[in-house]
Amino acid sequence: QVQLVQSGAEVKKPGASVKVSCKASGYTFTHYYMHWVRQAPGQGLEWMGWINPSSGGTNYAQKFQDRVTMTRDTSITTAYMEVSRLTSDDTAVYYCARGTIGLPDNHWGQGTLVTVSS
């Protein structure tokens, strides 16, 4: 069965960076895009970008263009997302989600809570 297992919760200080991992199993990793979506406390879903695990190509939401880096390691079927220059507004649950080039499908990670606090 398809599984996406994310790394554990993080607490970071403002200005720091965080890197979240997403280990995929149960399907061919390079056949699907990996989206990253976040949800701030009490807020809605916000798309951050995707990576094409086959080519390594990325597409970031304009809002995150200069602060987000998505990478992957096909040898261990793991995708990564790094956010730099964190502020309190980045406190959120971050999800990885398998999908097409367009939208996430029915397979999401369990979420990783990132708390930014001084």
Added chain:
Amino acid sequence: QSVLTQPPSASGTPGQRVTISCSGSNSNIGSETVNWYKNLPGTAPKLLLYNNDQRPSGVPDRFSGSKSGTSASLAISGLQSEDEADYYCAAWDASLNGPVFGGGTKLTVL
């Protein structure tokens, strides 16, 4: 504010039929297909409908979707207590070159 507009809340009694709307523009809903996701607090979103009206395996046929022009709708018939959740629409936006989500609708089963 979200690119796709949803009502912040909706409600119904058990057994009733409720609909949730999602309004967009020509660059998203008007030219692309819509997905709907169900989100319970503390859990990852679950795909409810894809390609406007297709149900993934395991989603009951009480859930249906439609699209007309730049708007889409999710209908839930035979409302049940376990349907109480947040519902989000999403579509690719050609102008933004990425998917956009609605702000979410909190469904309460009275």
